[in-house]
Amino acid sequence: MKTILSAEKQTMRDGLSKTMLRLSQEDENVYVLDGDLGTSTKADVVADNNPEKFLQMGIAEQNMMSAAAGLATTGIQPWTFSFAAFLSKRSIDQIQVQIAQPKLDVKMIGGYSGLLTGLTGKTHQSLEDIAIFRTLANMVVLAPGDSKEVEKVMEFAHQYDGPVYIRVARDAYPILFDDDYTFELGKAITLKEGTDATIISTGTQTSRSVEAAEKLEEEEGISVEVLHMPSIKPLDTEAIVKAAEKTGAIVTAEEHSIIGGLGSAVAETLVEEKPVPVVRVGVKDRNSESGPNEAMLDKYEISPNHVVDAVKQVLKKK
Structure with missing residues (x-):
């Protein structure tokens, strides 16, 4: 029986970093805000290749999300990067009150989601982020299945006017989609x-x-x-x-x-x-x-x- 799964595997972070750099180069309003995890989430590709569009916010997730909210009110489209565990639990108050309620155009990348986080320990694992984010009014919650879909989801989020949470994983996964695949919001x-x-x-x-x-x-x-x-x-x-x-x-x-x-x-x-x-x-x-x-x-x-x-x-x- 022919398998659907490709023998080729790619990390979601690879698709993410490539797309993030391109968006930051093509759109003057796109900025990356990093919670001091750029080498893990691969947001550092923007720091290395387009540094004027990269803002290092340090290990201060609440402040990062507040800053993202402020930037969004000026017409900037902030893309915030941290681990899913930190976005969904450390900074949820700022996300709900300052971003979701006013429906600001802030994109949130939750890296290292789920169980398989490279032996980082249970404090860095996130098994609750979908549950938390889907309760927030005005919030879009997305969980792509491979690196190709990560790229398509990010392209959608760039065009969408409002808060979007994208859940991505650390490790490599089989390729499920080809370059012709089109992501549609709300469609299986x-x-x-x-x-x-x-x-x-x-x-x-x-x-x-x-x-x-x-x-x-x-x-x-x-x-x-x-x-x-x-x-x-x-x-x-x-x-x-x-x-x-x-x-x-x-x-x-x-x-x-x-x-x-x-x-x-x-x-x-x-x-x-x-x-x-x-x-x-x-x-x-x-x-x-x-x-x-x-x-x-x-x-x-x-x-x-x-x-x-x-x-x-x-x-x-x-």
């Missing part, structure tokens, strides 16, 4: 057709979901649809309902807490519109820890094999 993408169950996934978990779906088809003869949801807010509720009508069984998958993220958003939609069996794959209600990637995926039950198990579980409820 069907990566694989299927009839028995649907996996709705986002961000880094999408490539793992494709791997799980292909394994189920090849080894078990189970036909699984994979629906990638890069736009978590606004959410493609129409695609969710259609998937429920088509397969009658839904698994959600995300590298995020099982509480308040994509799984919650999908379940909320289905409860109101089309109740069907749902199993959510995500980190259970527990604290994380630092460790090697494969061990972390297995311990916190979000590996491709856990997605496989979730599909088998939901089919029993169908």
Whole structure:
């Protein structure tokens, strides 16, 4: 069986740095604000190649977001860079009151999201950022699945007038999209057709979901649809309902807490519109820890094999 997943892998940071430099060069209003993590997030490409558009804000995330709000009121489009854990928890008051409420044109890049943060420790991991940001009125929340989609999402955010949170990961992931792919706000993408169950996934978990779906088809003869949801807010509720009508069984998958993220958003939609069996794959209600990637995926039950198990579980409820 031909796989959907490309053998080539790229880090989301590579697509991000290339696009950020280009936007800063093409648009005089685009500035980068960095929370002293440029070498990790790759925002330092602007510091190295277009330094007049780079503002080093230091380890002071609250101040960085307040400064971004002020700059946005002058017509500048600030792109703020930090780890997802720091944006979503240290500076959330400034983001809500000074950026989201007045709907200012500030872009927020949450790097090192999820569990796999290169052994940086649990203080640097973020399993709550989607839940936090999707509760804010006027906020757009996006979680691209590969480096190509990161580029397309950033191009969209550049044209969009309002606050946008983009969740990106540290490590390399398989290429899912080609250069012709077009990102549409609030729209899901069907990566694989299927009839028995649907996996709705986002961000880094999408490539793992494709791997799980292909394994189920090849080894078990189970036909699984994979629906990638890069736009978590606004959410493609129409695609969710259609998937429920088509397969009658839904698994959600995300590298995020099982509480308040994509799984919650999908379940909320289905409860109101089309109740069907749902199993959510995500980190259970527990604290994380630092460790090697494969061990972390297995311990916190979000590996491709856990997605496989979730599909088998939901089919029993169908």
